[in-house]
């Protein structure tokens with residue numbers, strides 16, 4: 151492929167829900183800007199990120215997880231413009247990939263996670279939990295591809311995407327893609343797109359909680375799933391607070 | 403304390419309450435009985451302000467205020483408590499967090515000082531103790547995984563913490579075992595039997611009324627109060643059934 155052919159359009163699978171106007175402004179150097187991470191055998195590395203600003207952002211990360219190593223990534227994606235986080239992971243024997251992602255925001259921005267997890271060797275596991283909360287005309291996406299190589303037996307891969315749309319104009323998209331060439335494999339995918347639980351909202355109101363407080367508690371409970379794997383440390387609280395602060399900007 | 407006059411309400415455009423009138427004075431306990439589908443829960447939801455329950459006619463005055471003009475959370479802050487027939491589960495939100503936010507939201511709306519974490523826990527412990535509920539239960543998520551009876555008991559702990567003026571308790575007795583029924587009955591008396599408070603008990607059975615003696619018993623049928631009387635009316639209903647008594 152030539153460098154020019156590499157500029158994606160929304161016809162490309164991995165970019166199908168992307169903001170077409172922003173794609174037109176991408177340049178080969180931006181696309182080539184991959185951050186690479188290598189995790190040595192048996193080691194654990196955690197990356198936490200808060201991404202997004204007033205301008206479009208593209209974050210591309212490639213992680214090689216060696217035998218028995220563990221990669222953890224937790225991301226809040228709350229930009230005011232198109233913000234895309236793309237993660238490519240290669241798992242060696244018995245390695246693990248843990249991903250927790252939250253897209254949250256209003257306006258008309260598209261915020262998305264695109265992951266490709268290559269279970270290249272046996273006994274590797276991966277768990278991805280994505281939560282999206284949107285209002286206005288905003289869009290939240292998760293494209294998760296899982297590849298399981300021919301001899302990657304005892305692979306255990308899990309993806310879970312759930313979105314809450316606080317207003318009618320907001321939307322969410324997800325598309326799992328599984329390419330499985332081994333036979334002794336567990337792959338689970340769950341997805342649900344819905345509204346805030348109206349019964350719970352009334353129950354909370356009946357106990358005296360104003361709508362904005364009830365909404366905050368319900369959204370907090372919802373997005374917290376993405377950070378459960380972090381355990382109860384200050385870092386997960388910080389990510390949660392960052393996500394919830396975005397909600398505070400919502401004029402609902 | 404509560405004055406309902408000629409209340410008409412619809413759910414999904416279907417008339418359910420059809421001219422219901424009821425007055426409850428401070429210090430009183432009223433019971434409402436009535437056949438399934440008569441509109442008892444609908445009445446409680448209409449008073450609580452649940453979306454989808456539309457008042458088409460009539461008025462409700464609570465403590466001198468137009469209740470129907472208030473939002474649901476404002477009604478709670480004004481002192482109205484709804485004990486749900488089916489308490490709602492809220493995954494990911496603990497009872498402690500929920501109730502502390504609720505108590506303090508109400509206080510804030512009333513212009514009162516908020517409770518500190520320590521004061522709240524002390525209050526929660528006291529009320530949980532009153533209902534013989536383990537504090538460990540309050541650390542769990544709201545109603546998630548609670549048995550039917552535990553949910554009802556938790557509702558009463560909530561009531562104790564929030565200390566309302568008027569409690570409308572929709573079948574709080576259903577799902578309770580024999581001992582729990584007595585504990586909940588005692589709890590209702592301890593929390594609500596005061597000169598400046600009132601209770602509206604919605605129930606199908608006399609057994610709760612053995613513990614929480616009503617001053618007035620009403621029969622609600624087809625969206626209206628069709629008969630009112632003293633505590634003996636509940637016994638009569640239990641003996642003879644609605645058809646015989648109401649006819």
Ligand SMILES: Nc1ncnc2c1ncn2[C@@H]1O[C@H](COP(=O)(O)OP(=O)(O)OP(=O)(O)O)[C@@H](O)[C@H]1O
Nearest residue numbers: 413414416418436437438439440441442443444445
């Ligand atoms: N969303 C709805 N759409 C249509 N009808 C409804 C709806 N909600 C309630 N109803 C109807 O309203 C009527 C009154 O229901 P309600 O729950 O108030 O009865 P109830 O007196 O509490 O009965 P129970 O003793 O069984 O608890 C019932 O006929 C019920 O089917």
Ligand SMILES: [Mg+2]
Nearest residue numbers: 442443444487
């Ligand atoms: Mg009912």
